Amino acid sequence: MKRLYLWTLSLAARKSAEVWLAVIAFVESSFFLIPADVLFVPMAVATPQRAYRLALIATVFSTLGGIAGYFLGYYAFEALARPVLEFYGKLDAFQQIRACAGPDTTAILLVTSGLAHLPPIKVVTILAGVVHVGFGFFVLSCLIARGARFFALAWLLRSYGETIRLFIEKRLKFVAAGTAAALIVLYFAVKVFAGSGAMLSC
Template sequence: MFRRLYDLVVRGAGHPRAPTWLGVLSFAESSFFPIPPDVMLAPMVLADRRRAWWFALIATVGSVLGGMLGYLIGALFLETLLPWLRELGYYEGYATARDWFADYGFWAVLLAGFSPIPYKVFTIAAGAVAMPFVPFALGSLIGRGARFFIVAGLVRWFGPVFEQRLLKYIDWIGWAIVAAVFIAVAVYQLR
């Protein structure tokens, strides 16, 4: 099922309405859909490198708005969703996200933009633990924006070779960025 969805998203990247679909995909992925927008963003940037920053902005705005829906879902419907999270294998990610909010708050949302744990898990967890909304929205904007602008920039500059490597190693790259930010925060707090 996920492979078919992935293939559909990649094929849609060449369509004239692809920017609209990118916004919708980014919105949906932040609250309920399993395919990350990177798989559509990268081919779109390759197809029209001059519009790379525009595509990254569309993905960012869609993702932040979808994250707000995820926040609302977590705030209002968490008890209903818990069995579903367990069944789909997202519960451990949810528990991790919940713990990160307790320890790091704003920084957890910012890091979630790069984490290989699905972003929807963080948005739902933020609403479930009643994280203050403004830091949540700001962390979403910075974290998701940084991710999409970095992806668009790298694909724009390095082309098809980078796209293939990016998609192959996206989880490793995400964890490396999360580790780097954790180290930076730890060093900052030790000062």
């Protein structure tokens, strides 16, 4: 894992870094283990004037990768998606979420995974295909949640540069995870008080 992380990080120094950012953003959404943030952050610090361009690249290709994961879940779960989840040790987590998640629950997980990788993006994109979340909604949620994450990072790095990098790399994930958890709690609280029935499908 550490070697894979360091290899991904090293891509930021290459002339083809933007191409690699697009590739990593794409594959992290369906089968790759290292998030695009690992590559995006040092690139945005090195060239802050291009931070928003990099955020756009990451958002678009992360969404396209999410679409690939969606179709894996929708059309080829047993043949392709299950082996991918087993390879990364995510199959049990996927099955637990799948047992209790209907289309509405998966919708909120799409937002939280896009904002904070909670649960992991690849798990939720495949799940969205398996439970047949509406494709248009799926694409829109990916663009909004992942765009919010990358453009927020771009603004922070463009505004504060290297001084904010340590905070982003060490602490921002906890802030984002807390925000995502709060969204989940709020979602289920609204369902309960609205009298919509069980909080989960199972």
